[in-house]
Amino acid sequence: MQAGTAAQGNSDVGSVVIPEVPQNPRDTPIGRAAAAAVGVRGAGADRLWPRPADCRIMTIANQKGGVGKTTTAVNLAASLAQHGSRVLVVDLDPQGNASTALDVDHHVGALSVYNMLVEDRPLADIVKPVEGLPGLYCAPATIDLAGAEIELVPLVARESRLSRAVAAYDSSDLDYILIDCPPSLGLLTLNALVAAREVLIPIQCEYYALEGLEQLIRTVELVKGHLNPVLQITTILLTMYDGRTRLASQVADDVRSHFGEVVLQSIIPRSVRVSEAPSYGQSVITYDPGSSGSIAYVEAARELAIRSQKTAG
Numbered sequence: 001m002q003a004g005t006a007a008q009g010n011s012d013v014g015s016v017v018i019p020e021v022p023q024n025p026r027d028t029p030i031g032r033a034a035a036a037a038v039g040v041r042g043a044g045a046d047r048l049w050p051r052p053a054d055c056r057i058m059t060i061a062n063q064k065g066g067v068g069k070t071t072t073a074v075n076l077a078a079s080l081a082q083h084g085s086r087v088l089v090v091d092l093d094p095q096g097n098a099s100t101a102l103d104v105d106h107h108v109g110a111l112s113v114y115n116m117l118v119e120d121r122p123l124a125d126i127v128k129p130v131e132g133l134p135g136l137y138c139a140p141a142t143i144d145l146a147g148a149e150i151e152l153v154p155l156v157a158r159e160s161r162l163s164r165a166v167a168a169y170d171s172s173d174l175d176y177i178l179i180d181c182p183p184s185l186g187l188l189t190l191n192a193l194v195a196a197r198e199v200l201i202p203i204q205c206e207y208y209a210l211e212g213l214e215q216l217i218r219t220v221e222l223v224k225g226h227l228n229p230v231l232q233i234t235t236i237l238l239t240m241y242d243g244r245t246r247l248a249s250q251v252a253d254d255v256r257s258h259f260g261e262v263v264l265q266s267i268i269p270r271s272v273r274v275s276e277a278p279s280y281g282q283s284v285i286t287y288d289p290g291s292s293g294s295i296a297y298v299e300a301a302r303e304l305a306i307r308s309q310k311t312a313g
């Protein structure tokens with residue numbers, strides 16, 4: 001008798017062959033095929049990462065330009081969002097590179113973090129969803145922000161304006177706020193350090209990498225001592241690693257022996273795909289998911305998500 005006849009009447013039940021009901025209703029051949037297909041695309045069982053109990057506010061800082069701050073902010077944010085977290089990127093660099101990479105409107109005069117910092121506009125007014133990446137949001141920067149370093153000087157609580165704006169923002173739904181800093185230790189970066197609980201320092205694997213770090217660390221200590229007692233350097237990420245040079249591996253070793261376990265295990269390689277992605281208004285995670293740069297950023301983001309908040313001590 002056919003399995004389908006089971007529905008015809010209870011009197012018949014004893015004689016019908018009832019097919020084995022899968023334990024998990026989603027565990028069907030087509031379900032497994034779908035899961036496998038997703039797995040091929042690199043998500044699979046690992047699709048969702050743990051989300052923090054409270055929103056982690058991280059400032060990505062290094063007063064050197066070109067070390068990978070923006071690239072790191074954008075690609076960690078995209079990776080975290082792709083794995084189930086809700087992430088806001090705050091672009092605090094007048095160049096607006098993070099806003100460009102996330103393809104968020106930031107033409108001159110558009111509502112931006114400038115209006116928030118200088119004119120007390122609520123953060124909620126300027127946050128925009130990033131298209132194509134659910135769970136990812138951006139507070140864009142416009143070139144107007146270039147004047148903010150000076151315009152902020154006479155304002156009340158000039159170094160805590162971002163902190164206040166973030167505190168007034170309902171972040172109960174957010175898992176991460178990543179703040180992308182300009183290449184200086186001026187008032188914008190100071191605002192970022194006062195607003196955050198954690199500092200993430202990208203370090204480029206090159207000869208001068210450690211130069212200037214002392215000054216950054218001293219600044220973090222000053223902010224911690226006077227303005228934001230909870231601030232900690234929790235994460236260091238080695239960027240633009242060129243495996244062909246002995247220098248790069250030496251710098252990586254030096255950084256590890258100096259800073260210990262705050263240094264993420266994943267190292268971001270130098271990769272053309274990483275540098276191409278922003279011109280398409282994309283992260284490398286979406287632009288070329290299989291590229292070495294994308295895989296490394298996803299791995300770095302996973303480490304960030306699963307590790308507890310270790311500190312530089």
Ligand code: ADP
Nearest residue numbers: 065066067068069070071240269270271274275
């Ligand atoms: P910052 O924000 O610290 O000034 P960026 O993230 O803008 O640094 O990076 C500086 C330049 O280096 C950009 O053109 C960027 O595309 C490129 N870049 C960053 N990371 C990589 C990488 N891993 N491989 C190749 N190019 C990179």
Ligand code: MG
Nearest residue numbers: 069070093097
């Ligand atoms: Mg930048």
